[in-house]
Amino acid sequence: MKTPNEQFAMPQCLNSKSKPSLFCPGCGESIILKHLGNVVDSENIQSKTTLVIDIGCTLLSWNYFNFDIIQSHHGRSVPVSVGYKMARGSRVVIALMGDGGAYAIGLQSLLHAAFRNDPILAIVINNTEYSMTGGQMAPTTVPNEVTTTSPLGKNASIFGPAFHGPELVRQIANSKAFIARASVGNPTLMDSIITKAIENQQKNNSFSMVEILSICPTNWKTDAAESFEFLAKLEKIYPVGEVKKTLDKKSEDI
Amino acid sequence: MKNDVTKIVLAGEGGQGIQTIAKILSLALVKADYFVSYIPQFGPEQRGTPSVSFIQFSKSQITYPKFDTADIVMVLRRRAIKTIESYIGSKTDVLFDSSTIARQNFTLNNSRLFAIPATKLAEEEFGAKNQNILALAALAKNFLDYPKNALWEIIAEQLGKKFAKNKSLAGKAKEAFDFAYDFSLESKKFTKAEYDTSDSLIVKKNSQRVAVIVPKYCKGCGICILKCPVNALSFGKTLGVYGTPVPEIDIDKCINCGNCYRFCPDCAIRVVKK
Numbered sequence: 001m002k003t004p005n006e007q008f009a010m011p012q013c014l015n016s017k018s019k020p021s022l023f024c025p026g027c028g029e030s031i032i033l034k035h036l037g038n039v040v041d042s043e044n045i046q047s048k049t050t051l052v053i054d055i056g057c058t059l060l061s062w063n064y065f066n067f068d069i070i071q072s073h074h075g076r077s078v079p080v081s082v083g084y085k086m087a088r089g090s091r092v093v094i095a096l097m098g099d100g101g102a103y104a105i106g107l108q109s110l111l112h113a114a115f116r117n118d119p120i121l122a123i124v125i126n127n128t129e130y131s132m133t134g135g136q137m138a139p140t141t142v143p144n145e146v147t148t149t150s151p152l153g154k155n156a157s158i159f160g161p162a163f164h165g166p167e168l169v170r171q172i173a174n175s176k177a178f179i180a181r182a183s184v185g186n187p188t189l190m191d192s193i194i195t196k197a198i199e200n201q202q203k204n205n206s207f208s209m210v211e212i213l214s215i216c217p218t219n220w221k222t223d224a225a226e227s228f229e230f231l232a233k234l235e236k237i238y239p240v241g242e243v244k245k246t247l248d249k250k251s252e253d254i
Numbered sequence: 255m256k257n258d259v260t261k262i263v264l265a266g267e268g269g270q271g272i273q274t275i276a277k278i279l280s281l282a283l284v285k286a287d288y289f290v291s292y293i294p295q296f297g298p299e300q301r302g303t304p305s306v307s308f309i310q311f312s313k314s315q316i317t318y319p320k321f322d323t324a325d326i327v328m329v330l331r332r333r334a335i336k337t338i339e340s341y342i343g344s345k346t347d348v349l350f351d352s353s354t355i356a357r358q359n360f361t362l363n364n365s366r367l368f369a370i371p372a373t374k375l376a377e378e379e380f381g382a383k384n385q386n387i388l389a390l391a392a393l394a395k396n397f398l399d400y401p402k403n404a405l406w407e408i409i410a411e412q413l414g415k416k417f418a419k420n421k422s423l424a425g426k427a428k429e430a431f432d433f434a435y436d437f438s439l440e441s442k443k444f445t446k447a448e449y450d451t452s453d454s455l456i457v458k459k460n461s462q463r464v465a466v467i468v469p470k471y472c473k474g475c476g477i478c479i480l481k482c483p484v485n486a487l488s489f490g491k492t493l494g495v496y497g498t499p500v501p502e503i504d505i506d507k508c509i510n511c512g513n514c515y516r517f518c519p520d521c522a523i524r525v526v527k528k
Contacts, residue, residue: 004457004466009515009524019471020495020520022303026475030519187516217475224476 011037013046018063026224028184028214029057029125033064035187036094036123039194040067045092050084052077054097054106057132058125061096075106078113081120092121092198099126099140099211103165110169114207117174121197122209124165127216128234135219139163142237147219166211166243176206180242183213185231189240213238259312261321265338266330267496268305271386274412276307278390282400282408283311291319304334326397330372330389331497332359332450349393351385352444354451354497368396370437371445373497380430387427391434402435452492458505463527465503471522474498478514478523487514494522 007016014037023030040046049067053059055074062069072080081095102110102124110122129147130136136149140163143156150159166179173179178200182190190212197208213234215227222230262279266272273294280292288311295306310316323343329335330351339361342348347366353374360367370392376385387409394400409431410417410424417424456467472494479487479501486509490502501523508525515524 004455004464006455006468006470007521008455008466009468009518010521014521020473023519025473025496025498025519026477027519031517034519034521035516184517224480228477228480 010034012041013037013049013066015063015066021064022060023057024216024218026215026217026227027057028127028216029061031184031187032123032125032190032212032214033061035191036194037065039191039198040065043195043198045198048090049092049094050081050088052081052084052093052095054095054101055132056098056101056130058096058098058101075101075104075109077101078106078109078120078122081122082113082118085118085120089119092201093119094198095120095122097122097124098131099124099128099163099165100130100138103139103163110165110209111172114169114173114177114179114209117177117207119201119205119207121194121201122207123194124209124211125214126165126211126238127214127219128162129216129219131216131219135216140165142234162237164238166209167246169209170243170245173207173209175245176200176204178206178208178242180209181211181213181238181240183231183235183240184215185213185228185235186240193242211238213240258314259310259316260326261324262309262311262326262328263306263324263338263341264309264328265304265306265334266386267333268303269496270305270330271383272305272330273307275386275390276309278405278408278412279394280309280311281412282394282405283309283398285404285408286400288312289314289316291316293319304331304337306334306337326393328389328393330354330385332356332447333495335359347397349389349397349439351389352440352447353449354447356447356450357444366441368439368441369444370434370439372434373449374445375433376430377449380433381423381426383423384427384430387430388434388437391431392437392439395435396439406431449493449497451495451497452500456492456500456503458503459528460505461528463505463508463510463525465505465508465525466523467500467503468522469494469500471495471520472498472500473520473522474500475519476501477517477519481513481517483511483513484509 052070054077077095077097081093085093128140129138137147141154142162144153170179180193182193197210200208217227264276280290283290290311292309324341326347328349332355349368351372352369353371372385372388452469458465486504486507487501489499492500494500
């Protein structure tokens, strides 16, 4: 065994110079990025990966990895990735965004990328709120969840129920597209889902989307145990696993 | 008070209470009939960058809130030095926390250095939350000569809500305040920086496995302790990058399941088979 150094607990493709990272203590996103790094290592695609990041906490990963990273505008990491992939088809392109970028401001880009079956991987980190700006209510906020802009809990009769992004995208996405939901509560499953999604891009030249349920101890104002407790509640509302088409025959005929 | 306009920079780790004491100090100076300008350094300070605040006060009006060289700099964590080093000039008085910062961390020789081991005193005597009160009291007494009772009134008013919730906290804070106000600052012999972030790795071995913990990366979130199925992890005494305790591992209890590595957000812990 090698003598242990600071990179001992770190995937090879992570940029050790940017550590400790800018993320808050206990951030779910850094767990996700670490596992993305693990997948990139195990698939051996570091030299041909490009990550496109969005506004929001995802932009704090601008120097997280030792491969190319593009910073795009809010909600525009999907169209930037699509354009990049068109120009350089041999690259593995991953668009990383939060639930605000994907489902609020960037929904049309995401839907059309899925509709056209653009060969990119969209990773959406869902922590049920806008975290960088201080935990405001987002479409994905679950009913009765307290945020800074819904201090009495989200009223589902006014603001709607929890937003199921992957289920929505599945309805119009190409049948070759791989759409799934993972959770930081189960990193092993998350690894295998991300691996599958990257393989879908490389082998089938198809769209893939992975939503990952994440924790935000800073804005949820929770400690480690409470964060994972709340995550377990979220996993009941947002079921983890591959998302299958749920349209009945009648509407498919239309 | 030396110049017409006195410029103060307070710096530390986000969450340490830098902005709280900056606000108290500004209010105290307003009460003493000064014109005061106070700006916190906005940005991602909750997210892993040092927290800095800039205060100016004068008997005449202050025209511009920014400045290049400070008259007094107070710095409480080693990581913050880099951010505020450019504000230290040849005539600047520097007050630092000698229990977290070693003398040699300051590259400038001509600055006048004074220290109070605030973190050590707080951890050992007054409770960890009170280290900013200690620093504030030392600063107000030694550099501004602010009257003791008037300052405490403002602290009690500002932190009143916290004190009402927790009565013992108020008592401890008062004790800390009184102690620090009468504390004579260290100016030649500094306390050893034993509460500084540890740069070395923690490596533990037995015949079957090797555990490595990197205090430099650990932010003290406690997820590894939560996820350990055999309770082999617990908070130890070493401090991590944000001044929070780093987990200790009981290597004989460990079953090498890999959960701590899988869940650690900051790549700070890993156990492997030999």
